[in-house]
Amino acid sequence: MGDAISGKLLKNIFRYASCILGNRQLSRIAVVEALKAQGINGGSSRFELYRLVNEAAVSSAPLAEVRFSGGCGIGTELLKLPHQRRQIVALRAVMGFSYGDVGEIMGMTEAAVRRAYVSSLLEMRAKPAVLIIEDEAMIALDLQKIIKTLGLSVAGIAKNREEALRIVGLSHPKLIVADYRLRDETGIDVVNAIREQIHADVIYITAHPEAVTEQLGAASEVVLSKPFNARALVAAVQSKLAA
The missing domain is CATH 3.40.50.2300 (Response regulator)
Incomplete structure (x- = not known):
């Protein structure tokens, strides 16, 4: 990834954190923690920051309800999913990563990502x-x-x-x-x-x-x-x- 982090990447990372946490303040905390961890641990993968945000998000405070000014606009149904499936849906549907890329970020096979993604969408669509x-x-x-x-x-x-x-x-x-x-x-x-x-x-x-x-x-x-x-x-x- 290199030493310099582009403004576009930071914007995308914050957008992703907002999706999985549903709250701007918690998202900022997760992104800051991820940047600190990257500075300490290094890491050359282009997906490293996404993995570090996932780790920071797991330890964040209880989820806040999505507000108009925060999150990615998806709503509370995404936040009702288990943490891992929430991350998969956000990476695939919001950030636009391929199933293979999501698998690399999540440490899962492409087939497992597909199954989790489809089951998550079905669950989110179950209620009017x-x-x-x-x-x-x-x-x-x-x-x-x-x-x-x-x-x-x-x-x-x-x-x-x-x-x-x-x-x-x-x-x-x-x-x-x-x-x-x-x-x-x-x-x-x-x-x-x-x-x-x-x-x-x-x-x-x-x-x-x-x-x-x-x-x-x-x-x-x-x-x-x-x-x-x-x-x-x-x-x-x-x-x-x-x-």
Whole structure:
């Protein structure tokens, strides 16, 4: 790996730590411990820091719930997996490593990695999950809180198309709650991209419900006014999941 660690590698390492720990503070601690260990032990493998982060993460404090500003947006279902399988899913699905590379990092055969990865995805998809697409942190957390009061799983919170598609690849949400006005595109654009992969019902939240309803045309999506009413959201979620 060499003595110098690139900014890109550090960013990726922190992103990975955030995925398996679900909390920025714990992730920083794990990355710092990994960097210290590498400085002491050396190591030339390009995967050395990932292995050291895994070791540091095992000894970290109890997991904190994924928050909008931390983690990789996947949600609490990933954190419910046993530690090793959580690492495998994060390395494969989020970081994009091949099965062989994941095996090298984890000290496992490629076949064992494949089995663990597939079983983990099946477990994560066992419950009806809701994907939240919202780029305003406080609103996203409010939506998450309301959805969880219904006993539902939140697949994750996405701020944009890239994050949404990554979450969809892991959890196959049954329902999407999407803000219409995102930073770079509309919620409808993101949902259309998602529907190229899976089918999911959608609830849109917008400050301009009439315009969005007109744009959707004959589509059967629910459109709620923003700021949204919690009771209206609960009723819409229950109606969609019962359909």
